[in-house]
Amino acid sequence: MPAQPNRRELRQTLRAARNALTSAAQHDAAQAIAYHLTCLEAYTRAHTxxxxxANDGEPDLTPMLSxxxxxxxxxxxxxxHPFSKQHLLFLRYCSATAMTTNRFNIAEPILSCADIQLLNQHDMILMPLVGFDKKGNRLGMGGGFYDRSLAALPAGDKRPVLVGIAHDCQQVDALPVASWDIPCDVIVTPAGVHNQKYTQSQQSSPQMV
Ligand SMILES: Nc1ncnc2c1ncn2[C@@H]1O[C@H](COP(=O)(O)OP(=O)(O)O)[C@@H](O)[C@H]1O
Ligand SMILES: [Mg+2]
Known part of the structure; x- marks a missing residue:
């Protein structure tokens, strides 16, 4: 039996797969993901x-944000985060938001304390990922940014729904999971909604895969 690829090898293979998608495939993926997300009951209830x-071939959320x-x-x-290394802050964003470019060359809102939304003020967090599996485990780019930022979230009822956003080619049978990895509650790809915990009756769309 071949040895399980390690996290670094998996990241390389899966990032190459999503970067190889054509712009037409990316366009269709963005539309399909927006459709599936807006069918979730959690979306209907969500305020924030x-x-x-999108960066590095990740699914484009522009249609979803619109x-x-x-x-x-x-x-x-x-x-x-300006001080806490490898942590994220979340800032309000609309089409008029003043933006800057961070050290990864990704656009982000200019930091203004008045625009910070705490994690527990969110109803849904849409997270990019490099790989996912049937259990909702998430492999990121390797910085642990979401793991660190989400680590303080309470396990109780008032936590946002954690939604992994991916292309279908990001799915693997089983990811190697570390103690600090925070899994997704739901994963949405162009093919539909993936998660065993999330039952069909909780959605307005039957598109479970
Ligand atoms: N809650 C946390 N506290 C401290 N370090 C963390 C935490 N979560 C992740 N890390 C560190 O971040 C690094 C990258 O995490 P990893 O899960 O491999 O990345 P990713 O989630 O981006 O795939 C690891 O070395 C890990 O030790
Ligand atoms: Mg992780």
């Missing part, structure tokens, strides 16, 4: 949703 701006604004939801984007 964290998104991200739909959020049409539905009068508040949206935020992650910003690199």
């Amino acid at each position: 949703i964290a998104g991200y701006l 739909q959020c604004w049409r539905d009068n939801k508040h949206t935020t984007l992650p910003v690199l």
